[in-house]
Amino acid sequence: MIGKNISVDEILTQFNNRSKLSSLISKYVQLSPRGNSFVGKCPFHNEKTPSFNVNDDKGLFYCFGCKVGGNAITFISKYKNLSFSESIKFLADMLGIEISYENKEQLKKKNNKLFVYKLINDFFKKSLEKNKNALNYANLRIKNKQLISDFEIGFCPDDNELINFLKSEGLSIEEIQETDLLIKNRKNQFFGRFKDRLIFPIFSFSNKVVGFGGREINENSRIKYINSQESQIFKKSELLFGFKQNSEVIRKEKKIILVEGYMDVISLAQSEIRFAVASLGTTLSKTQIQKMWNYSDTPLICFDGDDAGRKSSKNIALKCLEFLVPGKSFKFIKLPEGFDPDTFLKKYSKKKFFELMQSSYNLSDLVWQIILESIDKPTPENIALLDQKIKLLSSKISNRIVSDEYFKFFIKKKNDYLWNLNLKKKKTVHTTEKVQELINEKLVLVFLIFEIELTRHFNEEVSEAILGNKDLNSFKDALFKRNIIEKKKIDLDYLVNNTEYSKQILAEIESLNKTHLKGLNIEEKRVLLRHILDNLKIPILKKEAAVIKKKILEAEDDEKQSAQVNKYNEILKEIKIIQNKELE
């Protein structure tokens, strides 16, 4: 029969990875929070005052009235009147998981391994107390002794000591090999994977030791950190280091912060920040993401302030998109260059760290940054690429509502970006004067075609503006005459079909309208036209200044000269005003 051989532990681990007991039970019983648990009216006996308790920490429920209690499987089996295996199937279907059914032999091996790991963990803890060097090291790194016991930190002694211990527990050579703590080399000798390392036990979500992390304590050239190998019980993608030890605060404060390594979790704990966890790698799995979302709507990610850390943050950001649902996201803390949480807290303070948390940035902003970084100059081709990326990344989000909102957000960002680019270009007008002049000139035409009403407010200035390029200037005059004076509205289609103006210019105008005006509100458009017209004045004023300068030099008497100097200064002042406006 299906499910006959699945262990209770397996399904509960899967359940704990993805959900909470209170979420399950609240589908059937109205629960309200009380302290660290939930209470409600018992579904198994008639009562007026609630005596039915649900505890997520323990994954258990209990009724003080009728004394019924148990875990998720017990609840479903009693509530739905299902058999054990039917209950397991029900839970698996609800969680959308496929359970790999193990045969009895595998199951026995696994339960054995869990049992052996518990013994080994106790052995490591005792070994730390006995080894002065390791204990000194641990005390040096972890000043708060309570944390050494909270995190059950241990030490792996030399190979003989470990082998003797395992033998004394009755393990055969084969079983010793299966612990993954000792590896046989080519000469058929055992050597310890974690020998002489500080040990951080790694717990599953059902609070069982499923693996170990080892940190080098002699600071020699060996690898600093090593983990247990992936196995039937040690699946990195289903674990979060520190969750067991910090879960109380995580649940209470509904906060969770993901850091890179064990020592980061412990460093934060030393500063009394007890809501950190570490993934055992630089990526996140669906299970880990959903586990964190069970406790916080927006978990924080805090990776090291180096290239690798930033790259991992970006990978995680992209990875998360797929799973986004309304109301759930991530935020990213940016550590200063070269810092990790440990060094940051040592140099600064908890307060400063909380400030960083406050100023953490949104997932959507980080993803926008990733999109922007992927293009070089804002040529039409690259803007098209930008559009493509926006579509691609929004469509990665499988939730339709979130996906649509992301799309809108990116389009707004794109318009802001192009708008700022336009301003920035104008700030460096001296170096790119020629190119900029042309963009401004074409933008005047855009306004004359697409924003007639607004342009009418700048009537005189538009009429007086002289576009440096002859063709563009006569085009402007023609548009001004028809659209502003004669009020015969001419749209782009008419121009394309009925006039001699080159198709290329008209196409450019159409594209400029999309890249520069689309998405702006009327006020923003007004400011843009103001900037453009001011800018178009500069070359004219400069030309005028040059003429006056010549006159100053050629002046016949002081009086005439000083009059010209005044004029000259006036013009320079006007230019300066325009340029300063740009810099505002």
Ligand SMILES: [Zn+2]
């Ligand atoms: Zn009851």
